[in-house]
Amino acid sequence: MMNKRSKLTLITALVIAGIVVLTQSIYIVDETQQVVITQFGRPIGDAVTEPGLKFKTPFVQEANFFEKRYMEWDGDPNQIPTKEKKFIFVDSYARWHITDPLQFYKRLTDERGAQSRLDDIIDGETRDQVASHSLEEVVRNTNRQADTTAKISIMIEDSLAQIEVGRKRIQNMIQEKANEETKDLGIEILDFRFKRINYVEDVRQRVYDRMKSERIRIADKFRSEGEGEASRINGEKERELSQIQSAAYKEAETIKGKADAEATRIYAEAYNKSSRSVELYSFVKSMETFVNTFDTSTTVILSTDSDLYKYLKSME
């Protein structure tokens, strides 16, 4: 009975010991991890970057896990003066990864150490680069021509200033410089970018004032353009009106003149045939004039010398 029990205890002890040894000698490397094996704190061999089930000497060796994926670095918004001494906030970010876990382990120990070193390096480079370029170089990326088809753009002759370096190249320069400094830290920056660039508060107010005055200028221009155009149309109206009226007058008078001439010709032809016809015309016309001009308010004094009353005096 005792023998049997001690046997069982022994087996149990062996199994437990086996499990302990096994867990100490195997380790699992995830897809997202890489491992540096250290023996009493001293790194042994190359870093393990392949995922899977791995072995090490139990108890003596220790597995130190590091991130294999790209990690984020997010900078604090920094107040930096540009070359022309405009103060701006620059909020940037970077992606980085551990390229040499061994070196990383030696130089930085862990991720927190890396982030703080990156802060120092990238912030410094950012400050240097931004301070040696004008704001436009930081904001603009290419020398793209502005699309000025919008009405407002045409009015104010919109255009973009030419740049020499541009945002992308400044970013690249910061990244390259930073990578030179991080080379012996076992890390590499994949990408560095300005996330946000903004004016500091009092500069922003000045920009708003400038934008306002520019808009007021555009508004004034629109208004005066409207007035000008209206005057032009009004002038055109007046001109056309005089033209139409005078042309009509001219034509009417011409027509009337022609008719007058024609009538004169007809009359002359009829009345001016001979001395007799002239005499007849003046006689008839006089007679007609009597008919048309005499009325009850007319007083006539007729002499007995006249043709009508000559017989009143005598039959001769």
Next chain:
Amino acid sequence: MGDQKIDFNQILHLIRKYYKAVVTVVVLLIIGFGAFFQVGTEEAGVVTRFGKHVRTVSPGLKMKIPFVERIYKVPVERQKKQEFGFRTEQAGVRTEYSRTGSVTEDEAIMLTGDLNLANVQWVVQYRVSDPYNYLFKVRDPDNTLRDLSEAVTRQIVGDRTVNEVLTVGRAEIANEVKALLQDMTREYSLGVQIAQVVLQDINPPESVKQAFNAVNEAQQERETLINEAKSEYNKVIPRARGQAQETIQQAEGYATQRVNNAQGEAARFNALYNEYIKAPEVTKKRIYLETLQEVLPKLGNKIITSENGNNVIPLLKKELN
């Protein structure tokens, strides 16, 4: 009470009798549950064995080696969405948005190429296209995409004037942001596919909005002034044309009348003349007498004097006055 105690003892007895079978069943169940897993319709299952990626499985009931293999489920078919410059408060038939707050304002405000400021709100829609990259290449891929999207949008807006951004440039900006974002996600091995970049409201900053509205008003005013002038033109000119026609027609009428009258009178005169020429003296006399016959009855005062009576005329004149 007694019955229950007996039942309890019986159960204990049964357990003692069959405990081996029970343990076996429990172990089998654990293995069974560990071996099977379900991948939802919108998901992909990424399987790792001892941490190493071995296969990616499609939706359905799938098997794995218990304890050794691990499963990550990634919703590859689901459209994901990130909002910038605003947040959807409550989605629904009438979705509510929140546009205030320093976080969203800082996201939206950006410098344009002519160093003005614009408030840009946009949405990035994307889905996971490569679950392996999405899981294992970048830590926190969604947040990485957020940072990227902000940087890329600012880069594109930074190459445009504020007027372009606010008016004609919208579609172009969205397209360029999408293209550049897609390139960048590829470079980053984010494992996502950008479906769409939609620009929402693009506004001038709050404190200059009024000035921008004044421009719109001035533009309206300009149109109004021009339209009024045009309408006045349209009111006056056609009427003047009609009046001109009237004047000409009247002249034509006058001309016709004048010529006809002349012709008529000439014809009448000619007829008279033809007869007159045959007996001029008598005709003339006849006409004279006939005329006086017609005229004299209508007259008021008729005074007949002798040939020597010329000297009375001044007297008569006085009386008449």
